[in-house]
Amino acid sequence: xxxxxxxxxxxxxxxxxxxxxxWGGDPFAEDPVKPQTLEAFCRFVDKDPDALVAxxxxxxxxxxxxxxxxxxxxxxxxxxKEFETxxxxxxxxxxxxxxxxxFLSHNGILIY
Amino acid sequence: xxxxxxxxxxRSIRFFDPDRPVEREKIQxxxxxxxxxxxxxxxxxxxxxxxxxxxxxxETFEKLKLPVAGVVMELAPVQIYCYGDLSVIARDHGKQxxxxxxxxxxxxxxxxxxxxxxxxxxxxxxxxxxxxxxYPVAMAFDNGGCATQGLLMAFEEGLGACWTAFNTEVAKxxxxxxxxxxxxxxxxxxxPLESRDAGxxxxxxxxxxxxxxxxxxxxxxxDQAVVQELERRNMIQPPAPLPGRTEELRxxxxxxxxxE
Numbered sequence: 001x002x003x004x005x006x007x008x009x010x011x012x013x014x015x016x017x018x019x020x021x022x023w024g025g026d027p028f029a030e031d032p033v034k035p036q037t038l039e040a041f042c043r044f045v046d047k048d049p050d051a052l053v054a055x056x057x058x059x060x061x062x063x064x065x066x067x068x069x070x071x072x073x074x075x076x077x078x079x080x081k082e083f084e085t086x087x088x089x090x091x092x093x094x095x096x097x098x099x100x101x102x103f104l105s106h107n108g109i110l111i112y
Numbered sequence: 113x114x115x116x117x118x119x120x121x122x123r124s125i126r127f128f129d130p131d132r133p134v135e136r137e138k139i140q141x142x143x144x145x146x147x148x149x150x151x152x153x154x155x156x157x158x159x160x161x162x163x164x165x166x167x168x169x170x171e172t173f174e175k176l177k178l179p180v181a182g183v184v185m186e187l188a189p190v191q192i193y194c195y196g197d198l199s200v201i202a203r204d205h206g207k208q209x210x211x212x213x214x215x216x217x218x219x220x221x222x223x224x225x226x227x228x229x230x231x232x233x234x235x236x237x238x239x240x241x242x243x244x245x246x247y248p249v250a251m252a253f254d255n256g257g258c259a260t261q262g263l264l265m266a267f268e269e270g271l272g273a274c275w276t277a278f279n280t281e282v283a284k285x286x287x288x289x290x291x292x293x294x295x296x297x298x299x300x301x302x303x304p305l306e307s308r309d310a311g312x313x314x315x316x317x318x319x320x321x322x323x324x325x326x327x328x329x330x331x332x333x334x335d336q337a338v339v340q341e342l343e344r345r346n347m348i349q350p351p352a353p354l355p356g357r358t359e360e361l362r363x364x365x366x367x368x369x370x371x372e
Contacts (some may be wrong), residue, residue: 019333019372022358022372023358023362023372024358033183089367092367092369093369094368094369095366095369097295098365098369098370098371098372101371102371102372105371110179110180111179112177112179112182112183
């Protein structure tokens, strides 16, 4: 699972770069809950951030072309809902889910 | 609001106040505006189903959403699902053009008589059209025009709206949609949480790349005096992104607990 600081993963670096490009500033310093939430989700699904991103993509058998798998994303969405529900209801619980969705979005994966 | 300003202020609004209901009379006005749209042969293929999000069971609503449209649909308290009824022409059998003749819209000066409809328009135009593979395209063009009138009415009434796609199979089952209705889009409707200018008028391709005069390749000359007049009349408005838009988007995301 997580064998090093979460900031050191490529996918997390991509997230930070995306957040900086969109909003400016220093995303994790301004909102340390973001990486903390991702770390909690990684523990919840027993995958590191890069593995989480890789999990959403498959390759076509015929051509080897990489594509975002609907089945895998749906699978992850279920986990995400569980993760959100574990925090209760309302905006705070939703925000918990949204941090993970943001991480995935800035890595090119749309889950909703 | 002036007509030009309604066109100018329309944006695809994606942040709605999820808890503020839309008055029934405003929804009716939108539908009334759709009904008055221009339509070939007075066919009026457009059908719409008004759905209040709060009245749908959660499971169905989850399935209706497509990923890209998910947040918009979730925030909008009302959805108007738009369809085209492919059976109109075959069922009507030329009655609508005759209604237009009787109403004084079509006249013999342009060749329109009941006999012309019976002997030519129905058998040689309308009936073949209804069996032509291009028929749904023609229908969709007119339906888009009618639906846009409803969209503009939403803004006239101080609402915001945004077209999105939806899961048509789920909608068919949930709303009892007949087989001969072709799904178009859903109008997501509600009171905007975004500022009125919603960050400014969206980028568009250059005018000269879109419109031509006489033949393709010869752009329709854009007169800057006309542009300035439309700017004065608030149809052409300051382009996006306006200062403060990034902060507004972030504030909205945080307020609603959405991803950043």
